[in-house]
Amino acid sequence: MPQPAIAFSTRPTSVGVARLGELQTPHGVIDTPQFMPVGTQASVKSQTPADLRAAGAQVILGNTYHLSLRPGAERIERLGGLHRFMAWDGPILTDSGGFQVFSLAHLREVDEDGVTFASHIDGTPHRLTPETAVAIQEQLGSDIAMAFDQLVDPTLPPVTVADAMERTHRWAERSLAAHTRSDQALFGIVQGGTDPELRRRSAAAIAELPFDGIAIGGLSVGESKAEMGATLQVVADALANDPRPRYLMGVGSPLDFFLAVERGVDLFDCVLPTRVARTGQLWTSAGRLNIRNSAFQDDPGPVDPRCACETCQTFSRAYLAHLFRAEELLGYRLATLHNLTYTLDLMRGIRAALADGSFASLRDAVQARYGDAESTTKPPITDR
Amino acid sequence: MPQPAIAFSTRPTSVGVARLGELQTPHGVIDTPQFMPVGTQASVKSQTPADLRAAGAQVILGNTYHLSLRPGAERIERLGGLHRFMAWDGPILTDSGGFQVFSLAHLREVDEDGVTFASHIDGTPHRLTPETAVAIQEQLGSDIAMAFDQLVDPTLPPVTVADAMERTHRWAERSLAAHTRSDQALFGIVQGGTDPELRRRSAAAIAELPFDGIAIGGLSVGESKAEMGATLQVVADALANDPRPRYLMGVGSPLDFFLAVERGVDLFDCVLPTRVARTGQLWTSAGRLNIRNSAFQDDPGPVDPRCACETCQTFSRAYLAHLFRAEELLGYRLATLHNLTYTLDLMRGIRAALADGSFASLRDAVQARYGDAESTTKPPITDR
Numbered sequence: 012m013p014q015p016a017i018a019f020s021t022r023p024t025s026v027g028v029a030r031l032g033e034l035q036t037p038h039g040v041i042d043t044p045q046f047m048p049v050g051t052q053a054s055v056k057s058q059t060p061a062d063l064r065a066a067g068a069q070v071i072l073g074n075t076y077h078l079s080l081r082p083g084a085e086r087i088e089r090l091g092g093l094h095r096f097m098a099w100d101g102p103i104l105t106d107s108g109g110f111q112v113f114s115l116a117h118l119r120e121v122d123e124d125g126v127t128f129a130s131h132i133d134g135t136p137h138r139l140t141p142e143t144a145v146a147i148q149e150q151l152g153s154d155i156a157m158a159f160d161q162l163v164d165p166t167l168p169p170v171t172v173a174d175a176m177e178r179t180h181r182w183a184e185r186s187l188a189a190h191t192r193s194d195q196a197l198f199g200i201v202q203g204g205t206d207p208e209l210r211r212r213s214a215a216a217i218a219e220l221p222f223d224g225i226a227i228g229g230l231s232v233g234e235s236k237a238e239m240g241a242t243l244q245v246v247a248d249a250l251a252n253d254p255r256p257r258y259l260m261g262v263g264s265p266l267d268f269f270l271a272v273e274r275g276v277d278l279f280d281c282v283l284p285t286r287v288a289r290t291g292q293l294w295t296s297a298g299r300l301n302i303r304n305s306a307f308q309d310d311p312g313p314v315d316p317r318c319a320c321e322t323c324q325t326f327s328r329a330y331l332a333h334l335f336r337a338e339e340l341l342g343y344r345l346a347t348l349h350n351l352t353y354t355l356d357l358m359r360g361i362r363a364a365l366a367d368g369s370f371a372s373l374r375d376a377v378q379a380r381y382g383d384a385e386s387t388t389k390p391p392i393t394d395r
Numbered sequence: 396m397p398q399p400a401i402a403f404s405t406r407p408t409s410v411g412v413a414r415l416g417e418l419q420t421p422h423g424v425i426d427t428p429q430f431m432p433v434g435t436q437a438s439v440k441s442q443t444p445a446d447l448r449a450a451g452a453q454v455i456l457g458n459t460y461h462l463s464l465r466p467g468a469e470r471i472e473r474l475g476g477l478h479r480f481m482a483w484d485g486p487i488l489t490d491s492g493g494f495q496v497f498s499l500a501h502l503r504e505v506d507e508d509g510v511t512f513a514s515h516i517d518g519t520p521h522r523l524t525p526e527t528a529v530a531i532q533e534q535l536g537s538d539i540a541m542a543f544d545q546l547v548d549p550t551l552p553p554v555t556v557a558d559a560m561e562r563t564h565r566w567a568e569r570s571l572a573a574h575t576r577s578d579q580a581l582f583g584i585v586q587g588g589t590d591p592e593l594r595r596r597s598a599a600a601i602a603e604l605p606f607d608g609i610a611i612g613g614l615s616v617g618e619s620k621a622e623m624g625a626t627l628q629v630v631a632d633a634l635a636n637d638p639r640p641r642y643l644m645g646v647g648s649p650l651d652f653f654l655a656v657e658r659g660v661d662l663f664d665c666v667l668p669t670r671v672a673r674t675g676q677l678w679t680s681a682g683r684l685n686i687r688n689s690a691f692q693d694d695p696g697p698v699d700p701r702c703a704c705e706t707c708q709t710f711s712r713a714y715l716a717h718l719f720r721a722e723e724l725l726g727y728r729l730a731t732l733h734n735l736t737y738t739l740d741l742m743r744g745i746r747a748a749l750a751d752g753s754f755a756s757l758r759d760a761v762q763a764r765y766g767d768a769e770s771t772t773k774p775p776i777t778d779r
Binding site for chain 2: 339
């Protein structure tokens, strides 16, 4: 047996099935629960790797769909792989392109073998199958690759959702069979929409396969918080005692973290913190603030007096309000750095709270500041 | 007599009337000859003050026209002045708005008292006079303020150019009379187009006034290199033995530095290095390169192997080529940091070459790499 690419050690906590973990990867250790900033096109928008480290990032995500279209996986491989290409020497997780094909590409046609689609960049035809999605991720050289899955709108008839789920299971087996890199982990993806029975079946089917970790896909696509929580609970129950890391895909609002961590989730990714930053929405210890509000034009205080990021330590709300009004590039950069720092600080706070038993009071405090309205409903995808 | 806001000490060199200097300002010392990155809207586009320091910047420029329209000079004053507002604790020079009013604003109407114009942002009417231009700069709190001048197209009939020049001289006296801050220097501006006699008269008239320094305006607006050189020579001759710092406004291509330094220029500013960076034109020790060229997509080397900036030390040409093709914000940021570093390194090299007698060979080497074509012809102004 070859050595597995990753090793995951956890200890239980007093909070639901939440656990504290250490995920060892070929490029370093990830403390879990953990959030992964999204570097869609081999760049977390406006940030350097040094910025990401300063914000507290331990692992980032790259997008197979985007990178295979531009600059191309062969090119990245020739240039030494994604780590070297983007100069990030920490762990990288790549998705399989499944989500983007179903949310971003045009002229999509699904058959049993894979998906044919037109590039959103130039309309050129492309095809992804479980085998090519894995091969691309091996070329990219990420620490953790994802199986290729089929997404569907969870509000479609149950038979359609079930069909896509069953195909996802067959594609999961093909993804495993195609995977050859011993220095890369491969995670399977649980689908099944918001139907509890389908989710239970999908979790069981994926858990039976020899994946290195298990992802939960197809959430945060329009369902309610209650539906998300119920679905995560079903999956948590189905995976009880499974020691592998669990990754909730595309979810990343402050409140969702608590909902999911209690239900055993270890990893998150989402474009939300970076995307909303570029619109001027800043996450702070006192809740959200929209820096475009005119009141901030004369506010000499920092965005968040409790934040240690370069933005909060150096600049005033008034300055950021000016940068956004003047459409200065620096505004997007400073806001992004802050929101990433907030998100990664919150995740560190969650780990500390799991360790010292204060999870419920931290959750209540964040809930009081962020309310029920905050949603991670997925935006139209490109993080552009 | 109040203490002057700045002190300038120079030593002569073996190169024309070039001198090496130290300009002491309320916010620190500037080694001359020196280049000032342009922070039009209280931000050198995409860069933090820490980036500017890392690139070697000692002094930056802010634009009175832009800042008075947005966020407003009163607001910046209330927030503690421009240094604090943008978190740059080094010297700042502000222009008077004269150039922008004549190149950027709409519905411009000049009378003896000043200029009425419509904001390029929202069309609202505004007015600048020598008195208000100085008052705004006092509110901004720059280390060096500029007198308000009238620009005209140098290809207009000589009588028109002469009229604007004479008015600039009258406005210079009014600017001086209006100036009250003892911790801020005030520079006059020589105009007169490319007519040697007008330039001679203008230099003499401005030099007669008790300014702290003398700027040369109205160049790099379409004239040939030969015309620029001849005009600078006329001014240099007229200012011979004048000990005050000389600032050539809006000029900043590699070859222009040599042309002007030989003719006694101490300070430069220009949007060129930052503006062309955002189009993918990178300045290197081997000459210009356009990172959008397809050949760079597979080039694993740094932009400039002789450059110590974060861009060259961290990332490949291939990565920058990708960022520009993908229109990633990080590309503009990394290219800007590099071009500023190149420009400031070149200026440091010019100072070293003045000190050790190698100015001519440095000039020839840069000339060989940059050719005659390089031009600082002014772009349409906003640095956007």
